[in-house]
Amino acid sequence: xxxxxxxxxxxxxxxxxxxxxxxxxxxEVHAIMGxxxxxxxxxxxxxxxxxxxxxxxxTITYKNEDLLDLEVDERARAGIFLAFQYPVEIPGVSTxxxxxxxxxxGREGRGEDELSAVEMxxxxxxxxxxxxxxxxxxxxxxxxxFSGGEKKKNEILQMAVLxxxxxILDETDSGxxxxxxxxxxxxxxxxxxxxxxxIVVTHYQRLLNYIEPDFVHVLYNGQIVKSGDxxxxxxxxxxxxxxxxxxxxxxxx
Amino acid sequence: xxxxxxxxxxxxxxxxxxxxxxxxxxxxxxKGLSEDVVRAISAKKNEPEFLLEWRLKAYRHWLTMxxxxxxxxNYPKIDYQDIIYYAAPKERPEIDSLDxxxxxxxxxxxxxxxxxxEQKRLTGVTGIAVDAVIDSVSxxxxxxxxxxxxxxxxxxxxxxxxxxxxxIKKYLGTVVPYTDNYFAALNSAVFSxxxxxxxxxxxxxxxxxxxxxxxxxxxxGQFERTLLIADESSYVSYLEGCTAPMRDExxxxxxxxxxxxxxxxxxxxxxxxxxxxxxxDGVGGIFNFVTKRxxxxxxxxxxxxxxxxxxxxxxxxxxxCILKGDGSVGEFYSIAVTNNMQQADTGTKMIHIGKNTSSTxxxxxxxxxxxxxxxxxxxxVGRRAENARNFSQCDSLLMGDxxxxxxxxxxxxxxxxxxxxxxxxxxxxxEDQMFYCKQRGLNEEDAxxxxxxxxxxxxxxxxxxxxxxEAQKLLAVSLEGSVG
Numbered sequence: 001x002x003x004x005x006x007x008x009x010x011x012x013x014x015x016x017x018x019x020x021x022x023x024x025x026x027x028e029v030h031a032i033m034g035x036x037x038x039x040x041x042x043x044x045x046x047x048x049x050x051x052x053x054x055x056x057x058x059t060i061t062y063k064n065e066d067l068l069d070l071e072v073d074e075r076a077r078a079g080i081f082l083a084f085q086y087p088v089e090i091p092g093v094s095t096x097x098x099x100x101x102x103x104x105x106g107r108e109g110r111g112e113d114e115l116s117a118v119e120m121x122x123x124x125x126x127x128x129x130x131x132x133x134x135x136x137x138x139x140x141x142x143x144x145x146f147s148g149g150e151k152k153k154n155e156i157l158q159m160a161v162l163x164x165x166x167x168i169l170d171e172t173d174s175g176x177x178x179x180x181x182x183x184x185x186x187x188x189x190x191x192x193x194x195x196x197x198x199i200v201v202t203h204y205q206r207l208l209n210y211i212e213p214d215f216v217h218v219l220y221n222g223q224i225v226k227s228g229d230x231x232x233x234x235x236x237x238x239x240x241x242x243x244x245x246x247x248x249x250x251x252x253x
Numbered sequence: 254x255x256x257x258x259x260x261x262x263x264x265x266x267x268x269x270x271x272x273x274x275x276x277x278x279x280x281x282x283x284k285g286l287s288e289d290v291v292r293a294i295s296a297k298k299n300e301p302e303f304l305l306e307w308r309l310k311a312y313r314h315w316l317t318m319x320x321x322x323x324x325x326x327n328y329p330k331i332d333y334q335d336i337i338y339y340a341a342p343k344e345r346p347e348i349d350s351l352d353x354x355x356x357x358x359x360x361x362x363x364x365x366x367x368x369x370x371e372q373k374r375l376t377g378v379t380g381i382a383v384d385a386v387i388d389s390v391s392x393x394x395x396x397x398x399x400x401x402x403x404x405x406x407x408x409x410x411x412x413x414x415x416x417x418x419x420x421i422k423k424y425l426g427t428v429v430p431y432t433d434n435y436f437a438a439l440n441s442a443v444f445s446x447x448x449x450x451x452x453x454x455x456x457x458x459x460x461x462x463x464x465x466x467x468x469x470x471x472x473x474g475q476f477e478r479t480l481l482i483a484d485e486s487s488y489v490s491y492l493e494g495c496t497a498p499m500r501d502e503x504x505x506x507x508x509x510x511x512x513x514x515x516x517x518x519x520x521x522x523x524x525x526x527x528x529x530x531x532x533x534d535g536v537g538g539i540f541n542f543v544t545k546r547x548x549x550x551x552x553x554x555x556x557x558x559x560x561x562x563x564x565x566x567x568x569x570x571x572x573x574c575i576l577k578g579d580g581s582v583g584e585f586y587s588i589a590v591t592n593n594m595q596q597a598d599t600g601t602k603m604i605h606i607g608k609n610t611s612s613t614x615x616x617x618x619x620x621x622x623x624x625x626x627x628x629x630x631x632x633x634v635g636r637r638a639e640n641a642r643n644f645s646q647c648d649s650l651l652m653g654d655x656x657x658x659x660x661x662x663x664x665x666x667x668x669x670x671x672x673x674x675x676x677x678x679x680x681x682x683x684e685d686q687m688f689y690c691k692q693r694g695l696n697e698e699d700a701x702x703x704x705x706x707x708x709x710x711x712x713x714x715x716x717x718x719x720x721x722x723e724a725q726k727l728l729a730v731s732l733e734g735s736v737g
Contacts, residue, residue, distance in 0.1 A: 073695060076694035091708065105693070
């Protein structure tokens, strides 16, 4: 589904990602962990297409197409979803209206008709219920005055209504209490199937207790320095990142 | 970053969609202004003596005045002798049915999206009564009879002068005297037509009243005059729309609107202004120098101005309320969009005179291209205005880095019991907001429209439904091609 080959990315001439290789197949959940400043969020944003990052070399293919050729909105309509670490506020635009707009934009991109008002309402109701969210949520302006937890839930709600093929969760767990974390995880687990894939970017192993990854990758200094199964996350939880840093240091000596 | 700016520029490069002229035979005065021209206009319209005298006084006063220089706008000097002060569609016999209207004119209305035919087919109370003013003359007032059944007078100003001279004599110039300002004086001298409306006591006008203005003839000034009187406990919602063809030279539009609300009356006045703004380099376009003022003369009366301003090369306009009646309420809701080389200096004046008066000002400025957008507002609380309240919110949204937004709030408070709140924000349409919307699959334009409409929501909410839809579309067109 997603194939990243030797990806190098810079911001204002400073190299952030230095040769990332990653392959993600349908049905898989990949966790990307690593210390602060290792390039985790950059990777997430580059896949989504944020233009302040310059891809200096390497390729990303998505469903056998050159992803880097697509605009941000084209990538989104092709099924890539990014749950933002810091969701953006849009005053005056109700959450319901926003959800309706993005669902219909996706449908239009696939050559489908817009959902009728009734179908839309049904969709929004079922997804808010699935996430245990209050219907009142829908009539509030998008993220405007939302608490940190509400914003994160709103990201998952958007993901649920769009039903993406590849969802990237960029530190969705940060700032969540345990109840909210469970809601987010339940939402992701309910969506998991053999056709879609998830990239879960996180600092902490905690989230991975609820969303079980197939693979865990450690990003350090712009490279994936270690990959493994979920036991790697537990080891990181226990021992921190220092042992990895040491491994990297001794390997380069 | 640079790429986004480029996108922004592309987006602001939209074309004016109403730039057609209508090929109708016109009855046109030669260029220039003099007492003779004022007399000729008055004679042409068969006006009573008092009105001619009033025009002449206004003209003489105008001669003693100078053009105001304080607005935050720049424009080439206007040669007042190079303007045509009267232009009317020829062949204007008494028109009883639309069949008799020049078909070219009807086509114009269709292009404007206000087919009178369509209007006419609508029956009963749900329609919108339209008075259309092309250049100087009011062409057709629809639904006149339906309204007359309730005692409502809605007609062209010229007709009102003939049919209801006592009302004109009593109210004309009582809210905006001819001495008020340079352009009001000019208008008072040479106004050629406009709309007149009177709502009798206790009547709730059953439909939206609407006027469409259009400047058609080259070098014509449009000086229309609107007078709207809401008698005790009446209600009226009035809509005004404007368009003009594209021309290289600037055209002057100097209108005067006077509203009068008596005890417990409520006037809701909505404008969608879409005059030709000139081309991308600032050539051509309308100078829109308008005086609009409402007198809340009666107790608990209310006047609400809502405007969506997207057109004109230069706009200079401050719809105001004089809150004279105790408990009267003034409201001003405004969206002013400037793009390319447009300049707007617009806002309001809320003059609190009576006790327990309150006013609300919500102003949303949107600047794009190399335009300049200024909010200028005065809140004045007089000595005897006990417990006056005002809330003002002035927001500016910038698109790109070549435009400007300015806010000039003035407060004059002479009574200690006044409560006045002012909030102002300036924001840039966020790259983050755009990225967020696009990441959800919205294309560039849909994302901009969504964000801008959200920003303007408080004002759109004040517009009558069908007008709100039109205004949203207009906003989308005005900003087409603009943000990243």
